Amino acid sequence: xxxxxxxxxxxxxxxxxxxxxxxxxxxxxxxxxxxxxxxxxxxxxxxxxxxxxxxxxxxxxxxxxxxxxxxxxxxxxxxxxxxxxxxxxxxxxxxxxxxxxxxxxxxxxxxxxxxxxxxxxxxxxxxxxxxxxxxxxxxxxxxxxxxxxxxxxxxxxxxxxxxxxxxxxxxxxxxxxxxxxxxxxxxxxxxxxxxxxxxxxxxxxxxxxxxxxxxxxxxxxxxxxxxxxxxxxxxxxxxxxxxxxxxxxxxxxxxxxxxxxxxxxxxxxxxxxxxxxxxxxxxxxxxxxxxxxxxxxxxxxxxxxxxxxxxxxxxxxxxxxxxxxxxx
Amino acid sequence: xxxxxxxxxxxxxxxxxxxxxxxxxxxxxxxxxxxxxxxxxxxxxxxxxxxxxxxxxxxxxxxxxxxxxxxxxxxxxxxxxxxxxxxxxxxxxxxxxxxxxxxxxxxxxxxxxxxxxxxxxxxxxxxxxxxxxxxxxxxxxxxxxxxxxxxxxxxxxxxxxxxxxxxxxxxxxxxxxxxxxxxxxxxxxxxxxxxxxxxxxxxxxxxxxxxxxxxxxxxxxxxxxxxxxxxxxxxxxxxxxxxxxxxxxxxxxxxxxxxxxxxxxxxxxxxxxxxxxxxxxxxxxxxxxxxxxxxxxxxxxxxxxxxxxxxxxxxxxxxxxxxxxxxx
Numbered sequence: 075x076x077x078x079x080x081x082x083x084x085x086x087x088x089x090x091x092x093x094x095x096x097x098x099x100x101x102x103x104x105x106x107x108x109x110x111x112x113x114x115x116x117x118x119x120x121x122x123x124x125x126x127x128x129x130x131x132x133x134x135x136x137x138x139x140x141x142x143x144x145x146x147x148x149x150x151x152x153x154x155x156x157x158x159x160x161x162x163x164x165x166x167x168x169x170x171x172x173x174x175x176x177x178x179x180x181x182x183x184x185x186x187x188x189x190x191x192x193x194x195x196x197x198x199x200x201x202x203x204x205x206x207x208x209x210x211x212x213x214x215x216x217x218x219x220x221x222x223x224x225x226x227x228x229x230x231x232x233x234x235x236x237x238x239x240x241x242x243x244x245x246x247x248x249x250x251x252x253x254x255x256x257x258x259x260x261x262x263x264x265x266x267x268x269x270x271x272x273x274x275x276x277x278x279x280x281x282x283x284x285x286x287x288x289x290x291x292x293x294x295x296x297x298x299x300x301x302x303x304x305x306x307x308x309x310x311x312x313x314x315x316x317x318x319x320x321x322x323x324x325x326x327x328x329x330x331x332x333x334x335x336x337x338x339x340x341x342x343x344x345x346x347x348x349x350x351x352x353x354x355x356x357x358x359x360x361x362x363x364x365x366x367x368x369x370x371x372x373x374x375x376x377x378x379x380x381x382x383x384x385x386x387x388x389x390x391x392x393x394x395x396x397x398x399x400x401x402x
Numbered sequence: 403x404x405x406x407x408x409x410x411x412x413x414x415x416x417x418x419x420x421x422x423x424x425x426x427x428x429x430x431x432x433x434x435x436x437x438x439x440x441x442x443x444x445x446x447x448x449x450x451x452x453x454x455x456x457x458x459x460x461x462x463x464x465x466x467x468x469x470x471x472x473x474x475x476x477x478x479x480x481x482x483x484x485x486x487x488x489x490x491x492x493x494x495x496x497x498x499x500x501x502x503x504x505x506x507x508x509x510x511x512x513x514x515x516x517x518x519x520x521x522x523x524x525x526x527x528x529x530x531x532x533x534x535x536x537x538x539x540x541x542x543x544x545x546x547x548x549x550x551x552x553x554x555x556x557x558x559x560x561x562x563x564x565x566x567x568x569x570x571x572x573x574x575x576x577x578x579x580x581x582x583x584x585x586x587x588x589x590x591x592x593x594x595x596x597x598x599x600x601x602x603x604x605x606x607x608x609x610x611x612x613x614x615x616x617x618x619x620x621x622x623x624x625x626x627x628x629x630x631x632x633x634x635x636x637x638x639x640x641x642x643x644x645x646x647x648x649x650x651x652x653x654x655x656x657x658x659x660x661x662x663x664x665x666x667x668x669x670x671x672x673x674x675x676x677x678x679x680x681x682x683x684x685x686x687x688x689x690x691x692x693x694x695x696x697x698x699x700x701x702x703x704x705x706x707x708x709x710x711x712x713x714x715x716x717x718x719x720x721x722x723x724x725x726x727x728x729x730x
Contacts, residue, residue: 078569078615081692114442114571115592118606122590153588236607241406243442243571243609260481262450264443278446279564281571283611287406364409 077286082279091274094289101295102223104248109271111247112285117143117215117234120245121150124211124230127257127267129155129184136160136183136208140199140334141168141192142370147213148187155184168195170331174203184256185209185229191217191338193237194368196328196375198336202227209253217338218246219295220380221305229253235284237338238380240291244284295380304380311378311387312337318391325398343373349401350374360393362386405614410607419602422617429623430551432576437599439575440613445471445543445562448573449478452539452558455585455595457483457512464488464511464536468527468662469496469520470698475541476515483512496523498659502531512584513537513557519545519666521565522696524656524703526664530555537581545666546574547623548708549633557581563612565666566708568619572612623708632708639706639715640665646719653726671701677729678702688721690714 080087095110104110113120129135134156137148140163148157160179161172179186186205191198193216202224203210209229218233225231225248235244247267254268263269263277270277298304316335319326319342328335328342344353353374357365367373376390408415423438432438441448457463462484465476468491476485488507489500507514514533519526521544530552531538537557546561553559553576563572575595582596591597591605598605626632644663647654647670656663656670672681681702685693695701704718 075691082570084692114444114447116442116606118592119442119590122592150590150592153590234607241609241611242410242607243612262447262478262481264446264450264478278444279562279570281569281609281612283569284571284609363403364412 078283080282082276082282087282090286090289091276094285094292097289097292097296098246101292101300102219102225102248104223104225107251108225108248109251109254109267111245111249111267111270112275112280112288113245113247113270114243114281115245116242117213117232117245118146118150120232120247121147121213122154123265123267124187124232125151125155125184126259126261126265128209128211128230128253130256131259132156133184134158134180134182136177136179136186136205138162138172138177138186138188138203139164140171140197141189141195142368143192143194143213143215144187144189147189151187158183160186163197168192168197169329169334171197171199171334177203179205179208181206181208183208185211187211187213189213191336193339193377194341194370194375196330196336196339196341197334198338200333209250216379217336219301219304220308220338222301223248235288237377238291240287241284243281244288246288307384308337308378308380311382311384312340314384314387314391315340315376315378318394322394322398326394338379339375339377341367341371341373341375343367347372352401353397356397357390357393360389362390362393365390406611408610410604410610415610418614418617419604422613422620425617425620425624426574429620429628430547430553430576432551432553435579436553436576437579437582437595439573439577439595439598440603440608440616441573441575441598442571442609443573444570445541445560445573446474446478448560448575449475449541450482451593451595452515452560453479453483453512454587454589454593456537456539456558456581458584459587460484461512462486462508462510464505464507464514464533466490466500466505466514466516466531467492468499468525469517469523470696471520471522471541471543472515472517475517479515486511488514491525496520496525497657497662499525499527499662505531507533507536509534509536511536513539515539515541517541519664521667521705522669522698522703524658524664524667524669525662526666528661537578544707545664547629547632548636548666550629551576563616565705566619568615569612571609572616574616635712636665636706636708639710639712640668642712642715642719643668643704643706646722650722650726654722666707667703667705669695669699669701669703671695675700680729681725684725685718685721688717690718690721693718 138161161177163172211230215234216237231248236242367375466489489505491500539558543562544565559576564570695703
């Protein structure tokens with residue numbers, strides 16, 4: 075009987091769920107005073123649910139916007155909290171991070187929200203920003219479990235599953251338990267993280283298949299040597315690809331500030347965009363798929379999520395050199 | 403490459419989604435002025451989202467409560483709409499439906515909500531109630547696609563996928579398009595059905611695996627002869643099981659009003675509850691699993707969803723006769 079046919083109230087599912095949480099707690103060294111939730115709705119829904127839960131009516135929250143998703147998080151939060159965009163690198167086309175010294179944080183903010191890795195723009199925070207006593211909220215949809223997590227530095231971490239965890243339709247959340255008491259405004263129980271925490275994320279039927287696959291991913295990550303091993307592997311993967319771009323004499327280009335380059339998503343352009351179509355056609359024919367950049371940016375994007383092996387990066391680099399040689 | 407690895411923005415996924423919607427429209431004869439949505443959050447989340455979308459601030463809505471889920475729908479709606487429980491059969495332990503003549507409907511209600519089939523209590527409406535011009539909203543989580551749908555009689559139909567459609571984590575919604583304009587209160591875009599309709603249910607990454615499996619189910623239903631054929635099969639399945647219960651001389655009992663007996667969920671008790679444990683152990687050993695009743699009711703429950711073949715019902719009936727003969 076498949077996990078999809080089993081009741082989430084049954085012993086086998088409950089045991090699977092408990093093992094999955096235990097594996098994640100071990101992998102990411104999650105302290106006991108943090109709850110782990112397996113939710114639905116995608117990260118986008120939680121752009122709205124986070125202020126519903128973490129901010130009282132009339133409260134403000136600080137948003138650091140360093141790419142598409144951070145801007146969207148601020149926009150979806152606006153019906154529920156007074157959004158203060160404390161820093162924004164849009165004027166730089168999100169090619170660098172807003173320098174920490176320029177962030178206009180409000181010490182009375184309910185929380186500070188940021189996006190450690192921006193999937194579309196290919197920028198990443200390589201250090202956790204210090205925001206004092208205000209809880210730091212991180213949308214880690216595209217870099218969770220790609221490196222060790224220092225959970226104590228955050229009030230709430232959340233991530234859509236579909237990059238580094240499992241299939242879409244599942245959201246992983248790690249939240250400091252004391253913050254759960256903040257949800258005092260009227261809302262349905264199903265939106266209250268405290269209720270989900272009290273019910274082991276089974277206030278209603280969860281995404282059982284997604285949860286099960288997340289568990290298999292956590293086991294795989296443990297077998298790979300854990301998050302430190304993944305971080306090292308991801309560092310090497312990214313370095314090889316950036317080296318190929320930077321060493322191409324301008325044939326390929328990545329415009330992101332060196333200190334903010336993402337290890338998960340590497341956008342790049344060709345020196346002549348007339349070459350985009352043949353690059354995409356030939357790379358796909360060579361088994362290198364989904365390299366087309368986001369429509370907002372054009373060009374190419376290579377995503378180097380945990381599941382991408384070093385061999386795939388080497389194959390891409392070899393293809394890029396060959397393509398440049400052939401197309402001159 | 404599995405559907406789980408594909409982008410929901412890719413041609414193959416978009417084509418699959420379009421075919422799935424077309425198959426459903428054909429199966430259930432859905433008129434063009436109804437949108438079909440594939441959402442997340444389970445039916446429980448939509449207990450809250452429906453009033454957010456269909457009722458203005460200050461509006462009232464009528465709720466018909468004929469079981470556990472209808473009561474929960476009313477409770478989760480309460481933060482968003484003035485809930486009027488227009489009929490409630492709790493005083494009868496939900497063993498019958500509240501007679502239509504006794505419903506205290508408000509002609510100014512934003513909508514009338516009811517639960518055509520109650521999974522736990524095993525009661526089912528076999529006729530669509532006439533509620534005049536007020537839009538009728540139906541939570542069909544446990545009986546959708548079990549019989550032909552007269553979509554025009556409803557304003558909004560919704561169903562968690564995990565009974566008759568596919569894996570959990572997906573909600574199917576069929577909604578009259580003109581009702582989508584009612585969502586005027588402040589809320590995040592992700593909660594607005596109109597936005598999901600305008601974006602083909604891809605305002606954010608959907609549950610791609612659930613959607614794909616729903617599509618396979620719709621194809622299977624077409625191959626079975628469609629919903630009329632399913633209805634006939636479900637009628638025969640239910641009749642055989644109720645006949646075995648009613649013909650057992652009181653060894654097995656189902657206390658539901660004959661006119662309201664569900665064709666999807668058949669709760670029954672043994673004449674002596676000391677027999678429950680051996681019944682469950684022996685039935686499981688015979689390959690008849692998950693017969694334990696909901697904890698709120700005790701006893702047994704056989705669910706006869708579309709995926710249950712007639713042979714499974716015959717095997718259960720044979721086991722029940724054999725058990726009664728052996729345990730006397």
